[in-house]
Amino acid sequence: MNNKNIKIESISKNYSDLSGHTIQIFENISFNIEAGKVTTILAPVGKGKTSLLKSVANIGKIKNGLNKKRIYIPKEPSSFPWLNVRENILFNLDKTDESIFKNIIKYVGLDGYEDHYPNNYSFGFRFRISFARAIINNPELILIDESISVLPLQRKFELYELIRKVASEMEIPIFYSTSSLSEAIRISDKILYFNQFPANKIIGKPILIDEESRIDDSEFFEIQNFFTTDEVLLISNSSI
Amino acid sequence: MNSNKTKEVKTLSKSNITIFFILIYLVLFEFAWVNQSSIPKPSMLLETFASLITEYNLLNGLFETTAILFPAIFLAILIIEFFIRIFLNIILNFNGIINISSPFKYFSFFFFALLFNVIFPNSLLAEFVFITFLVLGNLITTLSDASNSISKEYIESAESLVLSNGKILSKVFWKSIKPNYYGKLVKIHTNAWLAVIVYEFIGAVNGVGAIYKLAFDYNDLFAIISLGIFIAILILAVNSILDFVISKLVFWE
Numbered sequence A: 001m002n003n004k005n006i007k008i009e010s011i012s013k014n015y016s017d018l019s020g021h022t023i024q025i026f027e028n029i030s031f032n033i034e035a036g037k038v039t040t041i042l043a044p045v046g047k048g049k050t051s052l053l054k055s056v057a058n059i060g061k062i063k064n065g066l067n068k069k070r071i072y073i074p075k076e077p078s079s080f081p082w083l084n085v086r087e088n089i090l091f092n093l094d095k096t097d098e099s100i101f102k103n104i105i106k107y108v109g110l111d112g113y114e115d116h117y118p119n120n121y122s123f124g125f126r127f128r129i130s131f132a133r134a135i136i137n138n139p140e141l142i143l144i145d146e147s148i149s150v151l152p153l154q155r156k157f158e159l160y161e162l163i164r165k166v167a168s169e170m171e172i173p174i175f176y177s178t179s180s181l182s183e184a185i186r187i188s189d190k191i192l193y194f195n196q197f198p199a200n201k202i203i204g205k206p207i208l209i210d211e212e213s214r215i216d217d218s219e220f221f222e223i224q225n226f227f228t229t230d231e232v233l234l235i236s237n238s239s240i
Numbered sequence B: 001m002n003s004n005k006t007k008e009v010k011t012l013s014k015s016n017i018t019i020f021f022i023l024i025y026l027v028l029f030e031f032a033w034v035n036q037s038s039i040p041k042p043s044m045l046l047e048t049f050a051s052l053i054t055e056y057n058l059l060n061g062l063f064e065t066t067a068i069l070f071p072a073i074f075l076a077i078l079i080i081e082f083f084i085r086i087f088l089n090i091i092l093n094f095n096g097i098i099n100i101s102s103p104f105k106y107f108s109f110f111f112f113a114l115l116f117n118v119i120f121p122n123s124l125l126a127e128f129v130f131i132t133f134l135v136l137g138n139l140i141t142t143l144s145d146a147s148n149s150i151s152k153e154y155i156e157s158a159e160s161l162v163l164s165n166g167k168i169l170s171k172v173f174w175k176s177i178k179p180n181y182y183g184k185l186v187k188i189h190t191n192a193w194l195a196v197i198v199y200e201f202i203g204a205v206n207g208v209g210a211i212y213k214l215a216f217d218y219n220d221l222f223a224i225i226s227l228g229i230f231i232a233i234l235i236l237a238v239n240s241i242l243d244f245v246i247s248k249l250v251f252w253e
Helices: A049-057 A085-089 A098-107 A123-136 A153-170 A181-187 A217-226 A229-236 B002-032 B042-054 B058-082 B084-093 B095-106 B109-119 B124-147 B152-160 B165-182 B185-203 B207-217 B221-249
Strands: A006-016 A022-033 A038-042 A070-073 A141-145 A174-178 A190-194 A202-206
Touching: A006 A049, A022 A049, A022 A190, A022 A202, A038 A049, A038 A153, A038 A181, A049 A070, A049 A141, A049 A174, A070 A123, A070 B152, A085 A098, A085 A123, A098 A123, A123 A141, A123 A153, A153 A174, A153 A181, A174 A181, B002 B042, B042 B058, B042 B221, B058 B084, B058 B124, B058 B185, B058 B207, B084 B095, B084 B124, B084 B165, B109 B124, B109 B185, B124 B165, B124 B185, B152 B165, B185 B207, B185 B221, B207 B221
Parallel strands: A038 A174, A038 A190, A070 A141, A141 A174
Antiparallel strands: A006 A022, A190 A202
């Protein structure tokens, strides 16, 4: 097994509602996120995808002193509007090799925008900033929470390509979440979904198609054969 | 961008309304309705303003008031800026402390102004401390309100970058709420003027408030109105400068 793979073991999540009842979202679930690949958690809205990502990213837990970071990119792009692109990307770093910065900014398509401020730009632009900040931190895992679902199709395809390129060329495991089966199929190497709600198991389906058919709708419908009809109905949230 | 435009339109309409009322007053009471005696004529107010300087020693009073007011506001702002991590930690983790102090807001500042004047009569230092605490209290309340406006995505992103709690507070939380916080400074400045005048009116020794008291004792209606208009223009001018400076330094939108 590649030592850059991430093994998630026995994580659980619950919360208390207003009446004080404990609601279990998932319990004791384990799965692997492989290096160099995009693994997607697919589930309808409100079924615990964000909670799973935050649990894996250790959001809300004290992590001082950790060398390896699991960088979480929330649904709303989290570039800081009071900083320009360069300051955003180098936000938490005391010193970075300028050539590494130049390479990454070129890689994510922000070359020439170093002094621009993110609030004047689109959702996709701000996602690129957050993504570049994640990459430059040399993380052990990047977690992306439906950040690009709201973009127009063409912008989405560009970012799918960028995310897949970063995963494979930099060997960074990427954990993506979406409620859209079509999006999951286009971006993922492996799709995970909960067995039930609340979940006590995660089921994984590898996507074994070549790169070109990822954006081919006729192939897309065949991919549904990976799932039973009930599973598709359950997990796709009518987004086919 | 849109909010800036709306703000511009609001400021414009506010100044238009002010100019409109001044014109109405000028035309009505200077030229049209000359025989009435209850509302002073604009030309009379101008004459009275001159007597405010010569007879009531306005410039000296104004110096005394502003020498207390602006350093007090400045000091309160500095205290917040300097101890921002401590204040934010208290607001976020020990909100009970803020709640404990909340019954004090039901005492009017007038009550505390009376108290200070009785315990420390004629003390400029007491006046300075009173105004500093009042502004500080306003700033802490504003900080607490602004803290609710932060987008949690910023905090989660910073957390996943393994930043320390202190750095998250100062580099993300504070930066994020700054526009909201400083946006209220104009209102706090206006309230501080009200407080300082009331304080000085009660003490009747120093500043603009003492001039008001003198004019009140002499039953000098023209002086009261003339001074009121002058102070209102002064507050408006400082507010405009504050608005401009804050929009250039703090607002990043």
